[in-house]
Amino acid sequence: MWKPAARAADPAIRLPASLRTRAGWSRFFDLRRTREPHLHQIEPTNHCVYSCVMCPRRTMTRPIGFMDMDVFTRVMDEVAGYAEPVRSREIELFHFGESLFHPGLPRMIAMATERRLNTVLSVNGPQLTAPRAAAILDAVPTKVIISLDGGGQESYAAARGQGADYGVAHHNIRHFIDERNRRRSATRIVLRMILMKQNEALAPAFEEEWKRRGVDIELREFFPWGQREFAALGDYRRYPAGMPCPFPWQYLVVQWNGDVVPCCRDCNGVHVMGNVADMTLAEIWNGDRFEAFRDRHRTGNYGTGDICEECMNLYWTAEEGG
Numbered sequence: 001m002w003k004p005a006a007r008a009a010d011p012a013i014r015l016p017a018s019l020r021t022r023a024g025w026s027r028f029f030d031l032r033r034t035r036e037p038h039l040h041q042i043e044p045t046n047h048c049v050y051s052c053v054m055c056p057r058r059t060m061t062r063p064i065g066f067m068d069m070d071v072f073t074r075v076m077d078e079v080a081g082y083a084e085p086v087r088s089r090e091i092e093l094f095h096f097g098e099s100l101f102h103p104g105l106p107r108m109i110a111m112a113t114e115r116r117l118n119t120v121l122s123v124n125g126p127q128l129t130a131p132r133a134a135a136i137l138d139a140v141p142t143k144v145i146i147s148l149d150g151g152g153q154e155s156y157a158a159a160r161g162q163g164a165d166y167g168v169a170h171h172n173i174r175h176f177i178d179e180r181n182r183r184r185s186a187t188r189i190v191l192r193m194i195l196m197k198q199n200e201a202l203a204p205a206f207e208e209e210w211k212r213r214g215v216d217i218e219l220r221e222f223f224p225w226g227q228r229e230f231a232a233l234g235d236y237r238r239y240p241a242g243m244p245c246p247f248p249w250q251y252l253v254v255q256w257n258g259d260v261v262p263c264c265r266d267c268n269g270v271h272v273m274g275n276v277a278d279m280t281l282a283e284i285w286n287g288d289r290f291e292a293f294r295d296r297h298r299t300g301n302y303g304t305g306d307i308c309e310e311c312m313n314l315y316w317t318a319e320e321g322g
Contacts, residue, residue: 015240015241019240019242019243020241020242020319021242021319022242022243022244022298022299022300022319023298024242025242025243025244025246026244026294026297026298029244029246029248029249029250030249032249033249033250034086035282035286036082036083036086036281036282036285037086037251037252037281037282037284037285038086038089038250038251038252039075039079039089039091039251039252039253039254039281040090040091040092040250040251040252040253040264041091041092041093041094041095041253041254041264042067042072042075042091042092042093042095042253042254043067043094043095043096043097043099043253043254043255043256044066044067044072044093044094044097044099044102044104044105044108044256045064045065045066045067045097045098045099045101045102045256046060046062046064046065046095046096046097046255046256047064047065047066047097047098047101048096048097048098048101049098049163050098050124050160050161050163050164051160051161051162051163052159052160052161053158053159053160053161053196053198053233054159054194054196054222054224054225054230054233054234055096055225056225056226056227056230056265056267057096057097057267059227059267059268060096060267060268061268062255062267062268062269063257064097065256065257066101066102066103066104066256067102067256067257067258069104069107069108071254071258071276071277072104072108072111073111074276075254075276075281076111076112076115076117077115078280078281078282079091079115079117079281080115080116080117087117088118089118090118090119090120090142090143091112091117091118091119091120092120092121092122093105093108093109093112093119093120093121093141094121094122094123095253095255095256095264096267097256098123098124098127099121099122099123100123100124100127100128100132101127105135105136106135106136106138106139107139109121109136109139109140109141110138110139110140112141113139113140113141118142119141119142119143120141120142120143120144120145121136121141121143121144121145122144122145122146122147122192123144123145123146123147124146124147124160124164124169125146125147125148125168125169125170125172125173126164126165126168126169126172127172128146128169128172128173128176129172130172130175130179133172133175133176133179134179136187137176137179137180137183137185137187140185140186140187141187142187142188143187143188143189143190144176144187144188144189144190145190145192145218146173146176146189146190146191146192147160147192147193147194148169148170148173148191148192148193148206149193149194149196149199150166150199150202151199151202151205151206152166153165153166153167155198155199155202156169158198158199159194159196159198159199173191174213176189177189177213177214177215181214188216189215189216190215190216190217190218191206191210191215191216191217191218192217192218192219192220193206193217193218193219193220194220194222194234195219195220195221195222195234195235196222196233196234197232197233197234197235198233200234203219206219207219221235221236221237222234222235222236223236224236224314225265225267225311226265226307226308226310226311226314227310227314228310228313228314231314236314238314238315238316238317239315239316239317240317241317241318241319242317242318242319243317244297244298244300244312245263245297245308245311245312245315247262247263247264248262248263248290248293248294248297249294251264252273252281252284252285252290253266254276254281255269257275258275258276258277259272259274259275260272260273260274260275260276260281260284261273262290262293263308265307265311266307270306270307271293271307271308273285273287273289273290273293274287274289274290296308300312
């Protein structure tokens with residue numbers, strides 16, 4: 001089997017015997033799975049103008065579109081009725097697109113805020129214009145993450161593509177911070193740099209600059225999605241020995257057309273578990289198709305060429321003694 005250049009799980013952590021095999025991990029995940037699903041991501045749109053070096057979106061084959069407000073409303077109404085702690089978990093209003101391009105995004109945020117849901121945006125600075133900044137802050141999201149993976153035009157364009165303008169991004173981010181502070185808004189702002197070999201030397205200066213402006217900093221560990229071609233871009237951590245992918249037990253994702261997929265890395269909607277036009281999220285989460293998908297991860301029998309097999313070739317660590 002092809003072996004990626006990756007870091008093993010932390011060797012200082014000694015797991016109990018029950019968590020040293022695929023079967024043991026699967027039983028553990030079964031016990032922890034909630035009956036109501038965590039809505040990890042909901043995709044307003046998969047439209048984007050960037051060509052990020054670390055994003056698999058360039059291989060996207062599914063149609064580009066924008067989520068209908070009725071679909072979004074239906075999902076928000078369901079999640080708002082969930083029990084704690086599922087109800088209060090973060091809902092990311094993005095998946096494989098720049099959410100700021102959806103004209104109804106402020107309404108979406110406001111709708112979630114009115115239902116006291118915990119919403120998170122992740123956006124690119126050049127699109128965060130003053131009118132958009134005002135509309136977003138009016139809607140009061142819980143958190144806005146702004147990605148800025150460089151320290152100037154050259155390094156920023158190397159990460160996000162030649163269409164990414166560092167000067168515009170920097171200006172818009174400063175304005176957004178100032179406007180948040182002027183309003184004394186409760187919205188939390190996080191400046192994120194995804195650490196790769198090409199930009200990791202810039203991290204100290206990035207952290208120093210934006211901390212002075214009173215926002216939170218996230219130096220995010222790189223991960224290569226499920227694609228080998230990205231593995232050389234940075235260091236990443238594999239799963240502990242014997243552990244299957246935990247995602248099928250942890251959450252689901254709703255794509256712009258209402259399709260539900262079990263993974264934030266399913267760029268092309270390969271594993272559709274159902275559609276919210278036909279079933280509730282809870283029905284999909286507890287349904288036969290989702291359970292059969294979990295079985296594939298319990299056994300490791302993904303199917304030849306399946307995206308899960310490709311992904312686990314990157315993250316899998318053989319069982320102890322295996």
